[in-house]
Amino acid sequence: MKTKMILIPILLFSLQCSRFQFGSNATNDQTAGAVVTFLQGNITILSQGKESKAKIGDVVRPGDRILSKLGRVDLQTYRGEVIRIKDNSDVLFRDIAGENRPNTELHLWAGNLLVKSVKLKSSQNLSVTSPTMVAGVRGTVFSFELEKGSVPKVKVYEGAVSVAFKTSPKLVEINEGLSVENYNRLVKTLEENEVVLEPGERLEVNPNLNELVYLINAKVAANALTNEELTGFSDFDNGLSKKESVVTPQEKAEAETLVSIRSETIQKQIESPKDNSSNPSEVAVATIEKEHAGKREEALNKIAADAAKTGFDDEEEIHNHYSVLETIHKSNGDVLSGAVVAQLGDIFIVHSTKGVFQLSIDDIEYVEYKNFSVKTKVKK
Structure with a gap:
């Protein structure tokens, strides 16, 4: 049964x-x-x-x-x-x-x-x-x-x-x-x-x-x-x-880096009528981009400042703190040993033995890890 x-x-x-x-x-x-x-x-x-x-x-x-x-x-x-x-x-x-x-x-x-x-x-x-x-x-x-x-x-x-x-x-x-x-x-x-x-x-x-x-x-x-x-x-x-x-x-x-912009800007954009192509207006896009860029800059500056406050300036300290050690090869031939702390858009925060730097993607040839490498652009 x-x-x-x-x-x-x-x-x-x-x-x-x-x-x-x-x-x-x-x-x-x-x-x-x-x-x-x-x-x-x-x-x-x-x-x-x-x-x-x-x-x-x-x-x-x-x-x-x-x-x-x-x-x-x-x-x-x-x-x-x-x-x-x-x-x-x-x-x-x-x-x-x-x-x-x-x-x-x-x-x-x-x-x-x-x-x-x-x-x-x-x-x-x-x-x-x-x-x-x-x-x-x-x-x-x-x-x-x-x-x-x-x-x-x-x-x-x-x-x-x-x-x-x-x-x-x-x-x-x-x-x-x-x-x-x-x-x-x-x-x-x-x-x-x-x-x-x-x-x-x-x-x-x-x-x-x-x-x-x-x-x-x-x-x-x-x-x-x-x-x-x-x-x-x-x-x-x-x-x-x-x-x-x-x-x-x-x-x-x-x-x-998960930053917010003014609520008024967001609310206005949601409530605004679209043009015939259903695209947001150029003025609205410019406002959103400007506000977000400002907030991104604030966040990245804070991340860089917090990294600098640790005072770590040798490879062992940096490795222990970030659980990774990387070699950042710059486009101008310079080499930094440290860790990529954060990336948002085209900006990288790098904590190295030479200090903390904000580098654009154009400043970096490639990043080499202990067992592999990730290229941020085509190596010349």
Whole structure:
């Protein structure tokens, strides 16, 4: 006789599921959007079935998708959140906060995000999801990374992030795929295994359980979940946990480069009508570029000043501090031994035995690491 069990929907964040429903606020809010404030390389925006190359000043709306290959892009929302989408990422903007829209919800299919939130009210939310996980924040800086075929990686630089498994909202009927004991363990793990990450902590995910949650999410809607696919899943005792992961000087520096410009500029751009070509005006683009360049310069100057304050001036000290030692070959023939602390656009911050320098990409021939080298331009 077959045993039939019902897997109860898993409610996230203390059973307050409604707070994280995708597109839960259907208000037609014209202020809901995010503006491209900085980009490098080739970035594609998919909007209402159309594909376009991203430009400074472009406005991304709820439902739009961004694809980055060899490039990265920074966006700032109407509410003030700053989001960096790194190389080889695929991100769906399921919702974006506006004046009357409380949620920003990003879905990462693959790639790497760096997110800086603003202080949120109790009725507001910022969440990042993958096919198996959801991370909710309250005024923080964190990264969310997902490689295909791997488990999500979440790391907190500032504030706190609450992470939980994300399962299908529909009931899942399981026939003999799991024993009663394993079924009860699975439900208990998913219901109770919410982890709150704090600065210097990263997420640890049980790959076996992550695979099962993915399987449930992917197949339950199509009623394609079979007993054979469930057989063998038994490691449910450990779902999510956290591990110490010190924020490196390079990570701290990158977080500081995630700068925001005046909210008035962003809000005006989101609310402004487009011309017939759907392009932002030249005046708007110039304003955004000027403000962002000023904030970038402030951030890079601070990073350079903080590096100089360490007083490290020999290779061993620099290596111990940055966990890397590099040889920077300059275009004029000079050679610096040290570490690249940060890079934003065409500017590098280099902490060397000869001091701390801000170098443009044109100043650098190539950077040589201990076991490999990365060329920043064609070697002459």
